[in-house]
Amino acid sequence: MATKTAKGGTNDVTEAEFKKREAVWPLVLFYIHVYVLGVTGVYIACTAASWSTIFFTALLTLLGMLGVTVGVHRLWAHRTFTATAPLRLFLMLCQTMAGQGSIYSRVQAHRLHHAKFKQDEDPYYSKLGFLHAQLHGNLLRYSPQQERLLQEIDMSDIESDPIVMFQKRFYVIMYIVLNVLLPMNTPFQYFGQTFGVAMFVGFWLRSLIVLSVGDLVNSAHFVWGTHKDFKPTDSNSIFFITKTFWPQFHYLLPKDYQSGEFGNYGKDTGTTMIRVFAALNMASDLRTIPSVAVRQGMTVAVETKRPIVECVEEQVALAQKRMPEDHFLNREKFM
Numbered sequence: 001m002a003t004k005t006a007k008g009g010t011n012d013v014t015e016a017e018f019k020k021r022e023a024v025w026p027l028v029l030f031y032i033h034v035y036v037l038g039v040t041g042v043y044i045a046c047t048a049a050s051w052s053t054i055f056f057t058a059l060l061t062l063l064g065m066l067g068v069t070v071g072v073h074r075l076w077a078h079r080t081f082t083a084t085a086p087l088r089l090f091l092m093l094c095q096t097m098a099g100q101g102s103i104y105s106r107v108q109a110h111r112l113h114h115a116k117f118k119q120d121e122d123p124y125y126s127k128l129g130f131l132h133a134q135l136h137g138n139l140l141r142y143s144p145q146q147e148r149l150l151q152e153i154d155m156s157d158i159e160s161d162p163i164v165m166f167q168k169r170f171y172v173i174m175y176i177v178l179n180v181l182l183p184m185n186t187p188f189q190y191f192g193q194t195f196g197v198a199m200f201v202g203f204w205l206r207s208l209i210v211l212s213v214g215d216l217v218n219s220a221h222f223v224w225g226t227h228k229d230f231k232p233t234d235s236n237s238i239f240f241i242t243k244t245f246w247p248q249f250h251y252l253l254p255k256d257y258q259s260g261e262f263g264n265y266g267k268d269t270g271t272t273m274i275r276v277f278a279a280l281n282m283a284s285d286l287r288t289i290p291s292v293a294v295r296q297g298m299t300v301a302v303e304t305k306r307p308i309v310e311c312v313e314e315q316v317a318l319a320q321k322r323m324p325e326d327h328f329l330n331r332e333k334f335m
């Protein structure tokens, strides 16, 4: 198989080499530390940390998770709402505290994950199951095939966002300040904790929680999806109408701000926060998928024999135009 080299020439590589993913050993070493020292951090948090340290660390943990779920996933990867510059700045700072890599790289990988869901090219999918999607897939370099596919992902909307591009450019410095120094220095300098407690709780334990939750965005389908052999008695339409069995709903119709990352719909913290941001006029154009539009789309699909998702999206776009801008205040009416 011929692939382009960096200098524009071509190299012959085998099919296996084209799809091969190597381990990123520094990252493997880091994750070993995160798991071993993070678990030790649980013990230290219970025995030596002050309440100030615990509350401060919990706050940073929640902000990091908000940056991943509301920021990277629902705002930047799927564009389920529009955010003002101050909100984008806030979510960018939160996402930096998650320590998962830049918004740009996470959005690009998540879009490839959706485009190639359950195929070999998906960076987080494997027939090996949950552990690969949750952990192993994050520790491997992209294959040349995936690198090529990543270049084909449309990132123009992200590239036109100066806040995201600023973070991409200065990510290492921002990571050190917001994800390493701030969480460790505050308990050490202001709460009278020893450096050891500040490090184990503020950095390692927090990293264990935030990275695990963040990685779950790509592996949740193993936890909250149905078993691959499961078939409902009538048809798969039940997933559309009830919006249950995430990710059967999310992976078919991802443009819904109410679609929680972890098996829920409309009732999670991320959805609540988006509604709060909208009430504060920091978020607008909240996109959701009313069940009536789903049913109409399915009827059109049956009548015209066109793909279901295409027909549903058409009906959702029409319904979205009819909905008032503040539909999030009367959620039950537009379910």
Ligand SMILES: [Zn+2]
Pocket: 073, 077, 078, 110, 114, 250, 254
């Ligand atoms: Zn998604």
